[in-house]
Amino acid sequence: MRIASVIDISLVDVPKIPVTVIFTAGCNMDCPFCQNAEIIPLKSGTPMKIPEIVERVQGNMSDGYCITGGEPTIHRDLPDLLKALRDTGTSHINLNTQGTVPSVLKRCLPYLDSVWFDLKTVPERYAEVTRARSDPWPHVLKSMKLLLDSSVAFWPRTTYVGRWMHPEEIQRIAEFLADLGFEGGYLVQNYIRSSGTRELETEDFEEPSSDEIEQIRERLPPTISLKIEWR
Numbered sequence: 001m002r003i004a005s006v007i008d009i010s011l012v013d014v015p016k017i018p019v020t021v022i023f024t025a026g027c028n029m030d031c032p033f034c035q036n037a038e039i040i041p042l043k044s045g046t047p048m049k050i051p052e053i054v055e056r057v058q059g060n061m062s063d064g065y066c067i068t069g070g071e072p073t074i075h076r077d078l079p080d081l082l083k084a085l086r087d088t089g090t091s092h093i094n095l096n097t098q099g100t101v102p103s104v105l106k107r108c109l110p111y112l113d114s115v116w117f118d119l120k121t122v123p124e125r126y127a128e129v130t131r132a133r134s135d136p137w138p139h140v141l142k143s144m145k146l147l148l149d150s151s152v153a154f155w156p157r158t159t160y161v162g163r164w165m166h167p168e169e170i171q172r173i174a175e176f177l178a179d180l181g182f183e184g185g186y187l188v189q190n191y192i193r194s195s196g197t198r199e200l201e202t203e204d205f206e207e208p209s210s211d212e213i214e215q216i217r218e219r220l221p222p223t224i225s226l227k228i229e230w231r
Helices: 050-057 078-086 102-111 123-130 137-148 167-179
Strands: 002-010 019-024 064-068 092-097 114-118 153-160 184-190 224-229
Touching: 002 050, 019 050, 050 078, 064 078, 078 092, 078 102, 092 102, 102 137, 114 137, 123 137, 137 153, 153 167, 167 184, 167 224
Parallel strands: 019 064, 064 092, 092 114, 114 153, 153 184, 184 224
Antiparallel strands: 002 019
């Protein structure tokens, strides 16, 4: 597995739980608004064996782990890492994923407590927005169904990009989640320019106003609770 970095303790990645954050390197998407663009390349980061990773993250004042990236599920040994972390006696393991590798995600489920699931856009725009080699939507859909059929907490979220997305897309995603049988919170966060974004890729984007999303709140399915988090 290739590891990009580790944050010893974070109070913002998992609600109400201090966690150690492990960033895996490499991603099979190339979203132009990515906040961690420097670790998209598959050869980024540093190769590490599972025991090395576990040793690196021990001893922090945290109550669990958040595995993010990049896209963690492109690493076939991710389930082995999660098992090793669970064997340390940790109380909570969270995974961040965009759901493109359901075969690996399925093997991870026994070791997970929660998943932040990054829904990039509406189904018909997935190939355009993610710039993946092939349309990832069928895999994303399969992963969502796996999670909804499991006991793992499913936390869907979308990054809203000004001049790239429209409020109606958020409404449609919420409606789609409701049609799948999901009931609960759907987090929409704002795109922001940062040191992790690529200047040439984002020159046509803007940091949006939360008012754009507020206007569709009353049109959402009653089973979906919209959470707007502007950073």
